[in-house]
Every structure is written in structure tokens, then in C-alpha cells.
Amino acid sequence: MTQSSSESCAGRLLAAPGMMRVPSPRLEMFVVRDFLSQAECNGLIARIERDRRPSTIADANGDHYFRTSETCDLPMDDPEIVALDEKLCALSGIGRPFGEPIQGQRYESGQEFKAHTDYFDPHGADFQRFCSVAGQRTWTFMVYLNDVEAGGATRFKVIDKTIQPERGKLVCWNNRRPDGTVNPCTLHHAMKVRKGLKYVITKWYREKPWG
Numbered sequence: 001m002t003q004s005s006s007e008s009c010a011g012r013l014l015a016a017p018g019m020m021r022v023p024s025p026r027l028e029m030f031v032v033r034d035f036l037s038q039a040e041c042n043g044l045i046a047r048i049e050r051d052r053r054p055s056t057i058a059d060a061n062g063d064h065y066f067r068t069s070e071t072c073d074l075p076m077d078d079p080e081i082v083a084l085d086e087k088l089c090a091l092s093g094i095g096r097p098f099g100e101p102i103q104g105q106r107y108e109s110g111q112e113f114k115a116h117t118d119y120f121d122p123h124g125a126d127f128q129r130f131c132s133v134a135g136q137r138t139w140t141f142m143v144y145l146n147d148v149e150a151g152g153a154t155r156f157k158v159i160d161k162t163i164q165p166e167r168g169k170l171v172c173w174n175n176r177r178p179d180g181t182v183n184p185c186t187l188h189h190a191m192k193v194r195k196g197l198k199y200v201i202t203k204w205y206r207e208k209p210w211g
């Protein structure tokens with residue numbers, strides 16, 4: 001399978017059962033509930049609990065509280081993770097070679113990831129380091145693995161849209177505009193968890209094979 005153009009990815013997503021386009025002319029974003037089952041979510045949460053490390057950011061900005069969560073690199077040679085990867089790629093139509101390894105993220109009460117974009121700043125100091133091989137990030141796919149007791153929504157403040165965490169719910173968006181340039185309307189904030197824990201998985205695709 002080869003990488004889809006942005007248009008065919010969006011078209012394919014819309015054809016998936018239950019998929020809803022978030023109504024904004026300024027970015028392509030979609031939501032579908034129950035993409036993962038309770039058992040799938042619980043299995044991923046257990047892995048994240050086991051293998052987590054402090055999250056990092058590209059282009060560090062001096063704010064040590066910018067991303068306070070923990071991250072887990074999911075083993076891409078494990079049959080369960082391969083199956084998850086295949087499920088995501090079947091949904092998007094994007095070939096597996098274009099995907100970065102899937103990550104898990106874990107937030108405790110008080111933890112957040114402040115407003116950021118998933119694409120790398122084309123003028124940022126680290127652009128070459130992060131993008132010289134596989135190119136820029138294209139699409140983001142994210143699945144909430146649990147219902148959060150309070151807080152933990154993902155807020156897209158430019159388009160004034162907030163996605164509530166809900167077990168199994170997938171949200172995905174195109175980080176580029178139709179002309180291929182990066183889309184600042186994708187700016188999003190993983191807001192503070194207020195009570196309980198929050199777990200998600202994140203899958204980012206690139207312009208070229210990851211390698």
C-alpha cells in the first residue's frame with residue numbers, strides 16, 4: 001500500500017462506519033467512537049503502566065511544565081501492537097512504512113501538554129534533526145483509552161473545538177493545509193487532568209517512510 005494523498009485519506013475516513021467530520025473549514029479532523037474495545041484499551045493501559053518514562057518535546061522552549069506527562073514507546077515487533085498498527089493503517093489508508101512507532105501517553109492529576117502542534121516548526125532549530133529522513137508529520141491519530149474522572153480534554157483553541165476523552169474514541173486530523181503547508185489551526189492543548197488518570201495512544205505519519 002502506498003501513502004494516500006491528503007484528499008483520499010479524508011475520503012476514506014469519511015466512509016468508515018460512525019466516522020464524523022468535525023465541522024470546521026479550517027482543518028480536516030474526524031472523530032469516531034469505540035474504535036478500540038474495552039479489552040484493547042485495558043491491554044494498552046497495562047503496557048503504558050509498565051514501560052513509561054517522562055515525556056519529551058521537540059524545540060524545547062524553557063518551560064519545564066510544558067509537557068508533564070509520561071510516554072511509553074510501544075513495541076512495534078509485538079503481535080498485538082502490529083495488529084493495532086494495521087487497524088490504524090486500514091482506517092487511514094496510509095501505508096505502515098509512513099508511520100512512526102506508536103506511543104502511549106499517561107497523565108496524572110495536574111499533568112498536561114500545553115498548546116502545541118504535532119508538526120515540527122519548519123523554522124525551528126531542530127527541524128533538520130527531526131525531519132531530514134522521513135520528512136514532516138502529516139496526519140495524527142489518537143485514541144483515548146479510558147474515561148477520565150475530570151479534566152483531560154483536548155482543546156483546539158484556534159477552531160474553538162474541545163474533544164472529551166472517552167474510552168475507545170479516536171480523533172485524527174491532517175496537520176497540513178490543502179496546499180501541503182503546515183496548518184496552524186491544528187494547535188491543541190491536552191488540558192490538565194483534574195481527577196484520576198488519562199491514557200491515550202498517539203500515532204503520527206510522515207511524508208516519507210520512517211526507515
Ligand SMILES: O=C(O)CCC(=O)C(=O)O
Binds near residue numbers: 118152190191200
Ligand atoms: O493527550 C492528548 O489529549 C493530546 C496528546 C497530544 O497532543 C500529543 O501527544 O501530541
Ligand SMILES: [Fe+2]
Binds near residue numbers: 116117118188
Ligand atoms: Fe499533540
